Amino acid sequence: MAAATALAGHLAKDLDRILDGIHHLGLILPGALYDQTEILRPGFPLIDALTELYSGSDRDRIFKPRLIALGSDRGYFPVAGIDPRRRPGSGPLLLLPFCFVGPRDDIARLARVMEDTLLQNGETSQATREAVQEAFGLTAMNLSYATIGDLCALLRVQLDGNGLLPLWELLEQSWFERPGVRSATLDGGNRFLVAGDHAHTPFYTFDDWAQFGPGRALPAMELGEGYRRWARLQRQYALALEAYGLHVRWVLANPQLETTLATADDEAALAAFREIPCLSGDYLVEAIFQNDNEHPERRMSITNQADPELGTLAYTVTTLDDNGQLLRLEHHYPLRPQGLNTIIDRLIQRCDEQAVERQVLHPGRLLYSERGRNLRAATVADLPASTERLH
Incomplete structure (x- = not known):
């Protein structure tokens, strides 16, 4: 004192x-x-x-x-x-x-x-x-x-110098409690709408991003780099908006929302966002295939879909029964940094509880089918080194 x-x-x-x-x-x-x-x-x-x-x-x-x-x-x-x-x-x-x-x-x-x-x-x-x-x-x-105005001006110069001027415009909208909606569409196809102290943004799985989202017009060979660019900007903006006091509201993208964002004004886009339940929790499971037979899982293969700069973007999980028949194909996406450990812990627990043999493959990159424009599981041929178990 x-x-x-x-x-x-x-x-x-x-x-x-x-x-x-x-x-x-x-x-x-x-x-x-x-x-x-x-x-x-x-x-x-x-x-x-x-x-x-x-x-x-x-x-x-x-x-x-x-x-x-x-x-x-x-x-x-x-x-x-x-x-x-x-x-x-x-x-x-x-x-x-x-x-x-x-x-x-x-x-x-x-x-x-x-x-x-x-x-x-x-x-x-x-x-x-x-x-x-x-x-x-x-x-x-x-x-x-x-003054606070000086701080804001200095931050604006800093963000603009790093190619992040849209982030400043979103922050300014909320800090000074401007009326209406402020939107930003980034070079990677990321979309953010700010109203009050809430920021609304769609989350795209790789498959959705490549098939009907911002990556739909890209040639198949460019999808990996395009999604990495989208993920980098999404993480950067979401973390910054949350750090500066905004509530970031994620919703799962769908074709109807995509059309609305492309054709409607900001107020209509905001209404569309608000109609969709926000994603809760730290991670998302995208179920691609599920076999309805009652055979138990016996083998699990986990592909770490990773980028050298960004780290893990998703885990692709396939499970087989005793006969080698595919039971499930899933993609697990961390939505927040803590979601990564949650996914790992849940997969380990799932294997331990059901006595499932587990193998984790680390190709060191995103693996996807150019023809199907969707993530795929790794094979031994995709690996730069020996496989490792998740632990």
């Missing part, structure tokens, strides 16, 4: 100097560091939470300009809205948020000044730098003040 109070004092002196006087305004900050994904979220809830805490401290409901520092000796804040959720690996950019509170006209004038000058003239003092490093036990490479 003492460290937060000291830090707040240094920060207030800096801002008073940079902004030519802030004594007529209230200022509140939590003594904690956050990842930018915790600040840039739909409606900017952390800022709202700080404003509410400041307002709640005025018991007579009469505004008084004060400096409020929020600290904790327990390693967390009891108020969920401001408790940091930053995880290891969040990135090198750490943020110490603060919020001005005051009469509407005063805040409006200050906001214009801050947007025009804060980032350019916002270098911290040496005293503030030392207070930050002492409070959080780190070495700061660079310290500067910025």
Whole structure:
């Protein structure tokens, strides 16, 4: 608590100097560091939470300009809205948020000044730098003040420079609570629609993608690379949208939805998405063939449909009975990173419970039939090395 109070004092002196006087305004900050994904979220809830805490401290409901520092000796804040959720690996950019509170006209004038000058003239003092490093036990490479608008602009430049401008447009739609729908169709055929704090997107199995989805017009020899490109962008966008606070709603693609997305406006497309139940769970099982006889499974062959960059995209599973007759052909797709281990665990359990002999084949690439435009199981001839068991 003492460290937060000291830090707040240094920060207030800096801002008073940079902004030519802030004594007529209230200022509140939590003594904690956050990842930018915790600040840039739909409606900017952390800022709202700080404003509410400041307002709640005025018991007579009469505004008084004060400096409020929020600290904790327990390693967390009891108020969920401001408790940091930053995880290891969040990135090198750490943020110490603060919020001005005051009469509407005063805040409006200050906001214009801050947007025009804060980032350019916002270098911290040496005293503030030392207070930050002492409070959080780190070495700061660079310290500067910025507005949320500055953060958004910097992220836009970063995403645009990496060919991800559509991702920025989807995020902006949700963060600033724009009315209506924002859609994006990517080069890989990926589709995303954002309305409110929800992002809607279709999931394609390889067979669906190649037969009626975005890959339907590609030559058969290009299907593998095309689906890998689609999967790479799908994972990239879905993970980023979720990280920045959107609820990503996956639905299983079908030909009718495909037609709607190609011919309808965004509002009609959104209505079509909402009519389809979202995919739940961490993985999807696509059943291609099932023999209705009652013979038990005795042998299972599992093909790891993988890409060197993306890892496993699906497991193709075939099971045979004692006579070598095909009982089932399935494709198991992880929808989220944790889905991969869930699939593995369930297949191992299925084999153990039924005493099924299991073989896992690792061809190191996607295997598909060019004629049928569908995934296929591996044979020993497809393998670059010896087969391995799943364990």
